[in-house]
Amino acid sequence: MTDGARRLLILGTGAIARTHAEKFALIPGCELVAAADMNAERARDFAAAHAIPNAFGSLADAIAWDGFDAAVNSTPDAAHHPTTMQLLAAGKPVFCEKPLALNHADALQMTEAAEAAGLVNMVNLTYRNASALQTARRMIDAGEIGEVRHVQASYLQSWLTGRHWGDWRTEERWLWRLSSRHGSKGVMGDIGVHILDFATYGTGLDITGLSARMKTFDKADGGAIDVYTLDVNDSVAMTVEFANGALGVVHMSRFATGKLNDLDLLIHGDRGALKIWANHLDSSLEVCLGPDIDTQTWTPYPCPPTPRNEERFVIALLSGQNGEPDFRHATRIQKLLDLTFVADAEARTLPVD
Ligand SMILES: NC(=O)c1ccc[n+]([C@@H]2O[C@H](COP(=O)([O-])OP(=O)(O)OC[C@H]3O[C@@H](n4cnc5c(N)ncnc54)[C@H](O)[C@@H]3O)[C@@H](O)[C@H]2O)c1
Structure with a gap:
């Protein structure tokens, strides 16, 4: 590991985690040190495939170990809020997959927790890479x-x-x-x-x-x-x-x-x-x-x-300056999401004879 490199945990070792493992492995200034998944065998296989030295069957086990500086949250949508809140409580910056949460209230809670703790918080709105x-x-x-x-x-x-x-x-x-x-x-x-x-x-x-x-x-x-x-x-x-x-x-x-x-x-x-x-x-x-x-x-x-979001996350970790897109922006997008459901439920559709 290079001096001062940030040690990363990948949480949730499914499909998108593979892309993250490949991309982060190419970025100077970070090192993939652990993989965790609620399916322990999947975490072990993933760690072996990407030459990651540690694997855990739960986030709690990874936090108890505490050998990482920041986390990439690649769990499914419903797990983003509970797992990110656990990571933030443990003092870890988070690069979270989208959508940030399942609703605006949860997204706002994540944003406020990250900002109050002064932790780098970013969301993988991938097409910023375009x-x-x-x-x-x-x-x-x-x-x-x-x-x-x-x-x-x-x-x-x-x-x-x-x-x-x-x-x-x-x-x-x-x-x-x-x-x-x-x-x-x-x-x-x-x-x-x-x-x-x-x-x-x-x-x-x-x-x-x-x-x-x-x-x-x-x-x-x-x-x-x-x-x-x-x-x-x-x-x-x-x-x-x-x-x-x-x-x-x-x-x-x-x-x-x-x-x-x-x-x-x-x-x-x-x-x-x-x-x-x-x-x-x-x-x-x-x-x-x-x-x-x-x-x-x-x-x-x-x-x-243009730099990929993964690169921007590492730059943010090394500089201590939050990067874009951050949790607050994703929370504004989450508001639009919630309102789309309301608009659909309440909208008038005029039947055409
Ligand atoms: N940014 C993008 O372009 C992009 C593309 C694909 C997926 N995604 C997002 O990435 C996330 C994951 O998608 P995927 O296709 O990789 O899903 P997936 O089902 O392939 O993988 C999710 C993994 O998370 C694990 N998991 C579930 N709950 C967990 C928990 N509480 N703790 C630890 N591990 C847990 C599952 O066992 C599984 O291995 C989703 O939120 C999805 O929206 C983003």
């Missing part, structure tokens, strides 16, 4: 497209119709995402947080009002598979208003056949427009500026690389 998003935001801040007037944002996946990511009918990691009793908030909690972050960060504008419709489609006989009741939303369509009065549509689905994992954001300003695309591996930016406005010509725009 260089196109960061470049677009700098252009907006520099006034290159003028006043934002209209926004289209979507996050589309198709793992309910294709088998490219395995079979959701038989795999635990997909089934918990379909069941409210297992702590899922549906497509809204899973990827809605990403597209709301993408749209608000990309435009540099908060969302000040929203309406929404959510849909849960029949997916299995009796609406259940094994212990999983398939009751959460599969598709969501929102209309939103931004702080400057601009309107936007934001939609997301797991039933978007033909789309693997695509985020699209179009930002139309009164002096130009930006078209951002990203997935988990890559991103691109096209611009329509100046005289191109009269011909609707779009031109690819170069985007310098």
